Amino acid sequence: MSKNFPYKGKKVMNRKTEQFKQFQERISVHFQNEKLLYQAFTHSSYVNEHRKKPFEDNERLEFLGDAVLELTISKFLFTKYPAMSEGDLTKLRAGIVCEPSLVSLAHELAFGELVLLGKGEEMTGGRKRPALLADVFEAFIGALYLDQGLPSVEVFLEKYVIPKINDGAFSHVMDFKSQLQEFVQRDGKGALEYKIMLEKGPAHNREFEANVSLRGEILGVGRGRSKKEAEQHAAQEALEKLQKHHTKQ
CATH class of the missing domain: 3.30.160.20 (Double Stranded RNA Binding Domain)
Known part of the structure; x- marks a missing residue:
C-alpha cells in the first residue's frame, strides 16, 4: 500500500498510510486501486509543490464525481417520488448535492483530515474550506465509481446520504x-x-x-x-x- 502513497519520508508515509487504511475500514469501502483513493484527496496545491513527482490532483475526479452524484441521486428521487414533477425533482436534487450538504457529509466522514495540501494552503486553513471539502467529496465519488462501478457508489450513498433524505433532512427545500x-x-x-x-x-x-x-x-x-x-x-x-x-x- 505504502509504495503508491504520494508522501516523502518514511514516518509521514506510514502515518498517512495508516490513516487511509483506517478510513477505508471505517466507511466499509476498500479500494482495489488505491492510487484513485489518494488522488481523490490530493489538492492541486500539493501537486504544485511537488512538480518533479508524477502526482495528479483531484480536479478531474471531481468533474466525474459531480456527474455520478447527480445521476445516482436523480435515480433515487425518480423512484422514491413517482408523482413529483420534474421541476420539484430538480429543486430537491439541487438541495441534496449543493455545497453546504456536501460539506456537511465531508465533515461527518472526516474527509478534511485526509486531504493532501500544499504548505501555503494548509497554513491558510484550506483543510476546513467549504469549497475544498465539497470538491473532495465529489472526487471521492468519482474515484469510487472508477474503482468499483455504480453499484458501489449507490451502496455508499444508501449508507450515508439516503437515510438523511428519508429522515426529511432536505424537507426545507421542498x-x-x-x-x-x-x-x-x-x-x-x-x-x-x-x-x-x-x-x-x-x-x-x-x-x-x-x-x-x-x-x-x-x-x-x-x-x-x-x-x-x-x-x-x-x-x-x-x-x-x-x-x-x-x-x-
Missing part, C-alpha cells in the same frame, strides 16, 4: 404541503386538515407533533422545531404513503 394538496386535488378526494397534537419542551427548544388527515383518516404524522416544520414532515409522510398506493394501482 414544500410538501403544496405537493400533497395538489396530489389530493387531482383526484378530488376532499380537503386536508392539519392538527398540532403535541407541544413540549422549554421555550428555547420546543418540539411539535402534527398530523394531517383526509376525511377523518390520518395520513401522516410529523415532528419539528416549529409547527410549520412538523406539518411539512406530516405532509411528506402522507405524500409518500399516497404515492406508494397510487403506484400499486
